[in-house]
Amino acid sequence: MLRLAYSFFRRDAAIAFSYRFAFFAQFTGNILLLGLLYYVGQMIGPQALPSLDRYGGNFLAFALVGVALTDTVMVSLISFGQQVREAQTTGTLEATLMSPVPLWVILIFSSLWNYFLSAFRFVLYLVVGALMYGLHLGQAHMGSVLIIFALTVLCFMGAGMAWAAIVLVIKRGEALMTLIVTAVLVLSGVIFPPSVLPGWLRSLGALIPLTDALDGMRIALLQGASPAELAGPIGRLTVFSIVFLLLGVIGFDQAVRIGRRNGSLTQY
Amino acid sequence: MMTAQNGSHSPRTQPTGEAVSVLVEGVSKRYGKIKQAGQSTGSDGGRMWALRDVSLSVRRGEMVGLLGPNGAGKTTLMKCIATLLEASAGRILVENVDVAREPRQARKHMGLVTCDERSFYWRLSARENLRFFGALYRVPRRDVDGRIEELLAALGLSGAAERPYHSFSTGMRQKMAIARGLLTDPRVVLYDEPTRSLDPVSTQRIREWIRESRAHHPEKTHILATNQLTEAEQLCDRVVIVNGGQIVVQGTVPEIRERFGEAGQSLHRLVCEGVVESELPRADPDAGVWEVSWERSGDGAAVIQLVADQRGEGLSLVLASILRQGGRVLRCETRQASFDEVFCRIIAKEQGAPEAATEVAS
Structure with a gap:
């Protein structure tokens, strides 16, 4: 399996490097986004949002962690469906389906490169934030950071696979995904704390795992909280991960069966 | 409707005394309600039958051609065998493995050569593409490079191994599809129109390669779906003519010529x-x-x-x-x-309501 994982990684890396301009341009965009957040933070000022006290009171640090982790979440949510759709439209899906490897494994492996890039961007955001905008990460609890990061990836990996199952069946789901992503970004508090939302929206936001992931990651990175102190978010993320992964694997398997039955697997 | 020429020969599925490599038994494929007239071959209250009660047996080492007009059900049958489509009824065994019950196990025995030249990664080289599919198809690491080298050499692509796939001609891309289909050294090779869109020279080269490959590996079983009757005539031991989702004739080309009324x-x-x-x-x-x-x-x-x-x-x-x-x-x-004329006459006769298959081979 390791060899297969490496093959997918190497394939996607080779394809990505063959588009050199696009590859390097994406990082420039990421760094410019940090500049944008920095100046918004300057405008708001340190005391503008008391609800940020829980995270150290610094808007840039708050938003930067939000953007960095959301990048990984977006890869999980979108990448699987995108891979399926690309394989359908480029014609590689049929050849891929001839593999004796379970399809959900292929699906995960086909996003390894995207995960690698996302993890790289996560670190890049933090490093550039520290070097250029004075972000302090000295107190971060790395154990907690890794646990939250891994659970976030697993949880949204499941959600992404469920999404890929939907893409297999309905083919074009971009509009629906845009709607879902926007709602998730607003409710979970990527660049503003959920506490500023009206009560009923806050309740809705609490049902989204990204809310716990962001809260846990911010406290771990900016306040140095230990895993024990983050038992709540970690516990809820674990439950979300199990449910979503099961839902994703079973849903994708069912979608493939439906596609095989009605002959729509390679249609797009 | 054609009937069996020899009353003692009912449509058979199990040749005696020889190993069966691919066995298709009573396979039907029905799609849900389809509004527009299209791929399928018969409707039933809005449901479309792509295959109806198809039975076919292919002996080990045999090459069988699937012929039929567009929409006859050839590709559907190939896809059912290849596990890409699930049959609505019946069963298919490939090397004694039931493709519906153990699709992943069945795939280990099969190689599929498609005619879709887009089905590779265009930014990767020929070798990188084949390495990737080698890993995907679980070709052992110690064998994969040697196998790729062997296939590239056999298909005359060694000199282009490091070139990106997008720079390949249509003929070279088709050869790549053959190389991919044979990467696992499968016991059963399924060719879905391997020479479609090729110029006559490339077509002839690929046919020669398939013929030579069969000579070197007589144990491999081949099923060829094609619209090019000359190709089937040149390459296949036996052909199966499909129309309206049913097998209407099967036998060797000379037998079909000989046995079918005015076709003889x-x-x-x-x-x-x-x-x-x-x-x-x-x-x-x-x-x-x-x-x-x-x-x-x-x-x-x-x-x-x-x-x-x-x-x-x-x-x-x-x-x-x-x-x-x-x-x-x-x-x-x-x-x-x-054979084109014979084929057209058979199909013209069948345009009514096909009822049963006709077995020519004795």
Whole structure:
């Protein structure tokens, strides 16, 4: 399996490097986004949002962690469906389906490169934030950071696979995904704390795992909280991960069966 | 509807005394309600039948051609065998593995050669593509590079191994599809129109390669879906003609030519002088004359087109009539009906309501 994982990684890396301009341009965009957040933070000022006290009171640090982790979440949510759709439209899906490897494994492996890039961007955001905008990460609890990061990836990996199952069946789901992503970004508090939302929206936001992931990651990175102190978010993320992964694997398997039955697997 | 030519030969699925590599038993494929007329071959209250009760047996080492008009069900049958489609009824065994129950196990025995030239990664080289698919198809690491080298050399692609796939010609891309299909050294190779869109030279090269490959690996089983009848005639031991989702004829090409009524005819073109049309024999299948047509050429000679039995009785009758009139045969050309013509006649006959398969081979 390791060899297969490496093959997918190497394939996607080779394809990505063959588009050199696009590859390097994406990082420039990421760094410019940090500049944008920095100046918004300057405008708001340190005391503008008391609800940020829980995270150290610094808007840039708050938003930067939000953007960095959301990048990984977006890869999980979108990448699987995108891979399926690309394989359908480029014609590689049929050849891929001839593999004796379970399809959900292929699906995960086909996003390894995207995960690698996302993890790289996560670190890049933090490093550039520290070097250029004075972000302090000295107190971060790395154990907690890794646990939250891994659970976030697993949880949204499941959600992404469920999404890929939907893409297999309905083919074009971009509009629906845009709607879902926007709602998730607003409710979970990527660049503003959920506490500023009206009560009923806050309740809705609490049902989204990204809310716990962001809260846990911010406290771990900016306040140095230990895993024990983050038992709540970690516990809820674990439950979300199990449910979503099961839902994703079973849903994708069912979608493939439906596609095989009605002959729509390679249609797009 | 055609019926079996030999009453003792019902459609068979299990040849005796030889190992069966691919067994298709009573396979039907029905799609849900489809609004527009399209791919399928028969409707049933809005449901479309792509295959109806298809049974077929392919012996180990045999190459069988799947022929039929567009929408006949060839590709659907291939996809059902390849596990890409789930049959609605019946069962398919590939090397004794049930493709519905153990699809992943069945795939280990099969290689699929598609005609879709887009099905590779265009930014990767030929070797990178094949390495990737080698890993995906679980070719052992120690074997994969050697296997790729061997296939690239056999297909004449060694010199282009490091070139990106997008720089390949259509013929080279088709060769890549063959290489990918054979990467796992499969026992069963499924070719889905391997020479579609190729120029005649590339087509001939690929056919020669397949023929040589069969000579070197006589144990491999091949199923070829094609619209090119010459290809089936050149390569296949046996052909299966599908129409309306059913197998209507199966046998060797000579058997099909020989056994199917007017398909076993000879076509004659006689250029004569001193002949009167009204004195020529009329079409009479009992006498071996199916069709007689007449026209005057520019120089006044009579040109008689004759469709007659292969035994020569019909031709003898017409020649006797010419000589009786005191006429003279200036030129006589005889040819057998091409397999294309035989095929078209079979399909034309089948355009009614196919009911049962006809077995030609004994």
